[in-house]
Structures are given as C-alpha cells and as structure tokens.
Amino acid sequence: MNLLNFYDNPRIRRAISRIADPRRVRILFVCLGNICRSPAAEGLMRQSVAENSTEERWIIDSAGTGGYHIGQLPDPRMRAHARRRGLELDHRCRQVSESDFDDFDLIIAMDNSNYSNLRRLAPSPEAQEKILQMAEFFDSVTSCDHVPDPYYDGADGFELVLDLLTAATRNLRDTVEANSLA
Numbered sequence: 001m002n003l004l005n006f007y008d009n010p011r012i013r014r015a016i017s018r019i020a021d022p023r024r025v026r027i028l029f030v031c032l033g034n035i036c037r038s039p040a041a042e043g044l045m046r047q048s049v050a051e052n053s054t055e056e057r058w059i060i061d062s063a064g065t066g067g068y069h070i071g072q073l074p075d076p077r078m079r080a081h082a083r084r085r086g087l088e089l090d091h092r093c094r095q096v097s098e099s100d101f102d103d104f105d106l107i108i109a110m111d112n113s114n115y116s117n118l119r120r121l122a123p124s125p126e127a128q129e130k131i132l133q134m135a136e137f138f139d140s141v142t143s144c145d146h147v148p149d150p151y152y153d154g155a156d157g158f159e160l161v162l163d164l165l166t167a168a169t170r171n172l173r174d175t176v177e178a179n180s181l182a
C-alpha cells in the first residue's frame with residue numbers, strides 16, 4: 001500500500017489539513033441505519049488504532065442518516081460476524097445531527113446516498129469539506145466503489161463489509177497519522 005496515493009487525493013488532503021487539534025482526531029462514521037456498516041467501521045477503527053497504540057489520539061463514533069433503530073445495538077448478524085474476528089460491537093444507534101459537524105473533524109460516509117444526505121445537512125461549505133467517502137480509502141485491488149448495504153444480504157454481504165472496512169480503516173489511520181499527527 002502506498003500512503004501517498006491517499007494523501008494525493010485533494011479532498012483527503014484538505015480534510016486532514018483542517019483537523020482542529022492534530023493531537024485529538026475526532027472521526028465519525030456514517031451509514032443509513034447505524035446498525036450494520038458504520039458501527040462495524042467504528043469498531044474496526046478502534047481495533048486499528050489500538051494495534052499501533054495510538055488510541056488516546058482518537059475520538060471515534062458512528063451515526064445513521066436514518067432514525068429507524070435509535071438506541072439499538074448493532075444488527076445481530078453484524079455482531080456475530082464481527083465477534084468471529086475478535087470484535088465486540090456495543091455501539092448504541094443514534095441519528096447524525098448538525099452538531100456533529102462541530103464535534104468531529106472527519107465524517108466518513110459509507111455510500112453515495114449517505115454522502116449526499118450529509119452534504120445537505122452540513123451547515124457550511126467548510127463543514128462539507130469534512131465529509132469523505134470510506135471508498136476513498138479502499139485498497140486499489142478492490143472492485144467496489146462504496147461499502148454495500150448488507151441489511152438484505154446473506155452472510156457474504158457481512159463478510160465483504162468487514163473485509164472492506166478492515167483495509168479502509170487501516171489506510172485511513174495510516175494516512176491521518178502520517179500526515180497530521182505529531
């Protein structure tokens with residue numbers, strides 16, 4: 001993996017350069033329901049920063065553009081697939097709100113629909129620049145251009161999401177740490 005490839009993306013470069021305090025990077029993962037993809041991304045990001053002992057530098061959360069499952073734990077299927085990889089997902093579902101644009105430096109959308117909804121919710125052009133797509137951090141070998149919604153899929157869909165997110169959260173961690181953190 002070549003980290004330069006990610007940082008060469010002007011959208012990524014601009015968002016990282018605007019991180020308010022590089023010693024404390026606040027990142028929010030967003031999908032539709034906040035019970036499958038974004039809580040998995042949150043858990044994998046925590047695992048990823050624990051791997052290189054930088055967890056104290058990160059504030060990590062997730063939210064959904066929809067409000068269908070507020071207060072619930074992640075989908076039992078996602079929890080089971082994650083558990084097999086040593087990951088306990090105990091996030092409680094919440095809906096994204098305008099104040100999240102003050103509370104987070106980077107807001108990572110799982111697909112185009114989440115991305116458009118977040119752009120509409122952003123209170124300013126500067127706030128819009130905090131929004132990136134998870135796919136911008138995919139390994140170049142993947143044929144996916146978004147994180148597919150696994151809700152109506154079988155086991156393969158959940159495994160694919162976890163595979164995509166494992167690589168993308170590592171790439172995101174490494175790109176931010178190489179280009180912003182002291």
Ligand code: 4NP
Pocket residue numbers: 031032033034035036037038068149150151
């Ligand atoms: P997620 O998956 O956006 O990855 O959490 C979904 C979960 C629930 C629904 C849609 C997507 N739903 O319509 O209830």
